[in-house]
Amino acid sequence: MKLNGPQLGKLRRIVTDLYQYPELQRTLSDRFDQQLHIWVEFNAGYETQVQTLLQKINNKGWIDRLISGFQADFPEDEALLKFISELDMLIRQPAAQQGGRPGLERVLNAAPSINPANFLVGLARCKRCVCRIDISTTEGDFSGTGFLIWKDLVISNYHVFQELIETPEKVQSILCKFDYELSPDGNTINPGMDVRLAAGQPVIAYSKFSPLDADPPENIDAAWTKGELDYAIVRLERAVSEEPFGIKQDQVSQAPARGWIDITSVTALPKPGNPIVILQHPDSRPLEMVIDLSGITALDPSALRVRYSVNTEGGSSGSPCFDEKFGVIALHNVGDPKQWKPTYNQGIPMVRIAEDLRNKQISLDI
Structure with a gap:
């Protein structure tokens, strides 16, 4: 460049x-x-x-x-x-693709990612909290996306951390990579910073996914269950939120702290016709943003799932979904299982996750 x-x-x-x-x-x-x-x-x-x-x-x-x-x-x-x-340094525009494994994310259309100037302050605050999650197990390697919600806590999907929770003996390593970004011409701006999970038992809270998430129904008005919200919260080895960020952040003596995205005070549900912005690491790529100014398409009657028309791919699971003011509104989890012409992607309204934490009397300030 x-x-x-x-x-x-x-x-x-x-x-x-x-x-x-x-x-x-x-x-x-x-x-x-x-x-x-x-x-x-x-x-x-x-x-x-x-x-x-x-x-x-x-x-x-x-x-x-x-x-x-x-x-x-x-x-x-x-x-x-x-x-x-x-x-146009903040956002790379992904090429539209089709296909992928059933039940995971889909590219729905060829609309490019955009970078409106009035989103920039919120984007700058939130993008530094998002990380790629790289998981290596005895049965293979895969990745997802997550984001900081407290000083040393990251949230993603339950299905991203499923092996860690259910069969930890199979997990060889888990790394959360922050600040992994590219410039528009494809040159690496920052290779990122890898952070391990805390030793011992790093899982703070979780809610399993629904069987319907594995094979989502065409109609969102299905029998979703309150106790199946497909999220997991894990503790990192240190309080990354209190550290500087960006290039060679470990050598910077005076710089703003990274911060985190507050999920506990969310009260508003997404509404059909409203905007949606997703920050994600699709297919393990550097950070990307997708946006649709009327992208929210549907909620089920109990508002346990929300659907939208923006693009995601494998590796996007666990991405934060925002409104146009970068208030977090959902946790992305799955996509339309159709191989040909998928029509939606889907997430968990953040209001429901915040309610679940309160009902379980789980405080993030621990």
């Missing part, structure tokens, strides 16, 4: 507004093992130094990684987010 002259000028103005020389030097050192004085003339003015730095890094071909480092330092700066949105 390379920027043109006007883009470099705009980025220079943003950088000089966000950083003084010492802070810029610290970011280069912590995240990229670089020294600012190696790139610029010491006696030049600061704006000239920044322009020189950006031009040289742009010529070297890693300006996208540098911008990603800026975003990790200032995840909610509107000028920076708007600039990133114009470059």
Whole structure:
């Protein structure tokens, strides 16, 4: 990825507004093992130094990684987010596909992922909480998606963690990979950070999936059961939410904390015709977003399942589903089992998961 002259000028103005020389030097050192004085003339003015730095890094071909480092330092700066949105760095557009294993996710149409500027602050807050879950067992390897819901807690589907819960002796390793992202041209911005689960018994809470999830009925108005919500919450080996994020986050001395997505205070059910946004690691790929501004299509009468028209694939299980304000509304779990022309994907309303935790008297603050 390379920027043109006007883009470099705009980025220079943003950088000089966000950083003084010492802070810029610290970011280069912590995240990229670089020294600012190696790139610029010491006696030049600061704006000239920044322009020189950006031009040289742009010529070297890693300006996208540098911008990603800026975003990790200032995840909610509107000028920076708007600039990133114009470059389309936050989202890759997946190609539409058909097929896959029955009962799992499906690409439903060829609509691309989009990146509206007014979503950027919410997107920046939420995307850093999403992780790819890589599971290795004696019977094979597979992946899902999950997200932070407390300092050291991740939620995903029960069926993603099923072996860990039911046959832990078969599990060889489980890793949660955060910050795994690509630039639009396919270059790796960040290979991600792997975090293991806590030793001992990491499972905090769960609800099994329904037999109907394994072979979803055509009509959502089925006999769904309250006690079968297909979720599991696990504890990580450390409080990742309190740490910095982004490129070389383990070497950064001063940066915002990652944070988490609150699920316990959710009170609103998704409504047919409303927007839906999903952040996911489909087919083990780097983080992607899909959105449909009227994508919610149906709820069953008890509001135990919600269906929508946005694309998912294998590996998307456990992805967070949001409304247009990035309030979390559902936990994605399955797709239309039809091999030809699938018509829906499906999730668990987050209200029901929050209710289940309260009914079980399970607090995440433990």
